Amino acid sequence: MWAAEKSRANPLVPLPATISAVRELTIDVNLFQVQFGDGGGFPYRPGQFAFLSAFGVGEAPFSITSLNDEGGPMEFAIRRVGTVSTALHDMEPGSVLGVRGPFGNGFPLDTFKGKNLVIIGGGIGLAPLRPIIKNALVYRDDYGEVVVIYGARTHQDLVFASEFEDWAAVPGVRLELTVDREGPGWDGRVALVPAVIKELQPTVENAVAIICGPPIMIRFVLAELKAQGFENHQIVTTLESKMKCGIGKCARCNIGEKYVCQDGPVFTFDQISGFLEQI
Amino acid sequence: MSRFLSREALLAWLDGLREGGTVVVAPTLVEGVSLYRQVPVASEIDLDASVTVVSPKEWLFPASHTIFTVERKDGRVDLRENTFDGRAVLFGLHPCDALGVHLMDVPFLAEPADGSYRERRERTALVGLSCIRCRPECFCTSVDTSPDDPTHLDVMLTLVEGGYVVAAASDKGEALLASAKPEEKALSLPEPPAPEKLPTEDLPRLFRALYDDGYWGRLADRCIHCNICSYVCPTCYCFDMRDYPRGNTAERVQSWESCQAPGFTRLAGGHDTRGSKAAKMRQRFAHKFLYFPETFDSQLSCSGCGRCVRACPVNIDIREIISDLKKIGVSSVGSGEK
Ligand code: SF4
Ligand code: SF4
Ligand code: FES
Numbered sequence: 001m002w003a004a005e006k007s008r009a010n011p012l013v014p015l016p017a018t019i020s021a022v023r024e025l026t027i028d029v030n031l032f033q034v035q036f037g038d039g040g041g042f043p044y045r046p047g048q049f050a051f052l053s054a055f056g057v058g059e060a061p062f063s064i065t066s067l068n069d070e071g072g073p074m075e076f077a078i079r080r081v082g083t084v085s086t087a088l089h090d091m092e093p094g095s096v097l098g099v100r101g102p103f104g105n106g107f108p109l110d111t112f113k114g115k116n117l118v119i120i121g122g123g124i125g126l127a128p129l130r131p132i133i134k135n136a137l138v139y140r141d142d143y144g145e146v147v148v149i150y151g152a153r154t155h156q157d158l159v160f161a162s163e164f165e166d167w168a169a170v171p172g173v174r175l176e177l178t179v180d181r182e183g184p185g186w187d188g189r190v191a192l193v194p195a196v197i198k199e200l201q202p203t204v205e206n207a208v209a210i211i212c213g214p215p216i217m218i219r220f221v222l223a224e225l226k227a228q229g230f231e232n233h234q235i236v237t238t239l240e241s242k243m244k245c246g247i248g249k250c251a252r253c254n255i256g257e258k259y260v261c262q263d264g265p266v267f268t269f270d271q272i273s274g275f276l277e278q279i
Numbered sequence: 280m281s282r283f284l285s286r287e288a289l290l291a292w293l294d295g296l297r298e299g300g301t302v303v304v305a306p307t308l309v310e311g312v313s314l315y316r317q318v319p320v321a322s323e324i325d326l327d328a329s330v331t332v333v334s335p336k337e338w339l340f341p342a343s344h345t346i347f348t349v350e351r352k353d354g355r356v357d358l359r360e361n362t363f364d365g366r367a368v369l370f371g372l373h374p375c376d377a378l379g380v381h382l383m384d385v386p387f388l389a390e391p392a393d394g395s396y397r398e399r400r401e402r403t404a405l406v407g408l409s410c411i412r413c414r415p416e417c418f419c420t421s422v423d424t425s426p427d428d429p430t431h432l433d434v435m436l437t438l439v440e441g442g443y444v445v446a447a448a449s450d451k452g453e454a455l456l457a458s459a460k461p462e463e464k465a466l467s468l469p470e471p472p473a474p475e476k477l478p479t480e481d482l483p484r485l486f487r488a489l490y491d492d493g494y495w496g497r498l499a500d501r502c503i504h505c506n507i508c509s510y511v512c513p514t515c516y517c518f519d520m521r522d523y524p525r526g527n528t529a530e531r532v533q534s535w536e537s538c539q540a541p542g543f544t545r546l547a548g549g550h551d552t553r554g555s556k557a558a559k560m561r562q563r564f565a566h567k568f569l570y571f572p573e574t575f576d577s578q579l580s581c582s583g584c585g586r587c588v589r590a591c592p593v594n595i596d597i598r599e600i601i602s603d604l605k606k607i608g609v610s611s612v613g614s615g616e617k
Binding site: 009010011012013014016053055056057058059060081082085096098215240241242244245247248249250251252253254255256257259276277279 | 490
């Protein structure tokens with residue numbers, strides 16, 4: 001399909017890869033499966049990201065939403081918002097794109113071992129959390145109880161809906177869904193995510209909360225978790241910042257002295273509250 | 280005894296290297312402006328160049344350069360990296376610019392290294408020229424170098440009556456000099472000039488203390504975001520990458536950017552991590568005086584060349600900022616006037 005003088009010598013040069021399948025998750029979010037040619041590809045950890053190139057349009061970072069240990073193709077859940085994501089949405093299976101990665105620190109899974117996980121997502125924010133959920137399903141004995149609290153504007157904006165049943169069927173895993181606005185076809189909960197946390201009162205002891213979603217949601221979720229007794233070091237999130245290189249060089253993503261592309265994107269609120277530049 | 284090259288012998292040496300296939304990049308007058316360019320013949324070198332308008336980073340980290348080209352044909356995509364496999368001499372670097380190259384090496388060669396930069400850097404020898412006079416904006420002795428400092432260079436030249444004293448400053452330099460045929464002469468070197476000395480000691484700590492001070496907002500107020508300070512600077516290395524499609528092909532181009540540019544940190548959704556003028560201005564100086572030294576366990580990321588001082592249309596003056604940090608820092612550390 002493609003021929004390239006493959007060289008990883010320059011980390012700014014992507015590996016060509018093929019879109020092997022596209023699945024519609026919501027009206028504006030597609031799941032892309034990516035297949036590398038012989039000898040291509042790379043291992044990655046939950047919470048890491050990669051840059052995808054639509055050649056001729058540009059490159060943008062996206063979190064990897066598949067779990068490396070499942071051995072399947074690499075997956076990205078992409079919302080059509082910018083020029084690169086729009087160009088990717090316009091691509092058909094079989095199209096060639098560029099992939100550069102993996103970048104970022106990923107989630108500190110070692111520190112999650114033996115703990116109860118409270119996984120909190122909003123909208124497309126479920127994408128970086130999906131590998132942690134999958135990881136907790138695959139290595140079920142490594143973790144205590146797993147509660148996933150996931151919300152979106154409407155039930156039509158919930159991503160990965162076709163997988164919910166499988167997740168919730170695993171013993172010790174609870175899935176709590178909510179939407180901001182009711183609508184035909186939804187008879188579940190209508191409430192904002194922080195309200196659901198308040199309602200459920202997840203156990204604080206030996207727990208870690210992992211949040212991913214729009215900044216405004218993170219702000220209110222953080223306040224609610226604090227009210228429930230969670231400490232900063234028990235709360236983990238991913239930060240968003242403009243990124244071009246992923247390797248600590250273009251000097252764009254930094255928040256104060258912290259480079260989101262290398263030191264992050266995953267930080268505990270303990271770390272965030274110690275940043276020189278407040279966000 | 281010193282090794283001596285007459286002006287003619289120096290140019291003949293450079294022409295010999297050039298004829299052997301080495302690219303010679305040196306200050307030359309481009310429509311009256313002294314800039315580092317590849318010279319077709321050594322006699323075109325502006326040997327008397329003081330500090331060039333734009334720094335020699337133009338050679339190692341070009342203002343705009345294609346990293347790779349992709350071509351679509353018969354349903355395939357061919358990706359070709361743009362490589363440099365020649366040899367180059369970057370000639371005429373004053374010590375500040377040699378330090379500038381080092382301060383560019385620090386981030387770009389840190390693993391994972393920037394491939395294009397590493398390739399050019401490994402294939403480039405640095406030939407320096409000590410300074411016989413300073414300009415009013417020079418402050419190299421405040422930032423770990425001096426007018427006759429050969430550190431970071433491969434060969435150092437010093438202007439004397441009738442020619443140059445030449446000394447190898449590295450093995451690479453010694454090898455490069457093999458074809459130079461210098462004379463042995465007893466010569467005394469001139470006394471180097473003494474540029475202005477600024478209070479740069481302790482800058483990272485002072486910066487930390489004044490991080491949230493209103494100073495940055497007041498300073499930023501007059502910045503017009505022209506980005507010139509970053510473009511002329513030998514140590515500024517922010518970059519952008521963009522695609523330029525052309526028929527069946529597309530190029531990915533890496534080009535200079537500036538932290539002062541509007542939209543530099545704006546996300547697709549509209550959120551901007553350094554949206555305010557104050558945050559942008561603080562970034563430029565915090566990067567040089569605080570983040571860089573701490574991230575890379577290195578010295579300050581400024582070579583003391585004074586180019587930004589000359590170039591800024593609204594007189595934002597790094598020397599003044601250094602002095603102010605010291606002044607405000609000493610008088611009000613922690614008071615955090617907003
Ligand atoms: S900040 Fe100004 S003085 Fe310092 S290296 Fe850059 S251009 Fe020269
Ligand atoms: S040169 Fe001066 S006006 Fe232009 S961006 Fe730099 S500080 Fe601002
Ligand atoms: S994305 Fe370039 S420095 Fe982080």
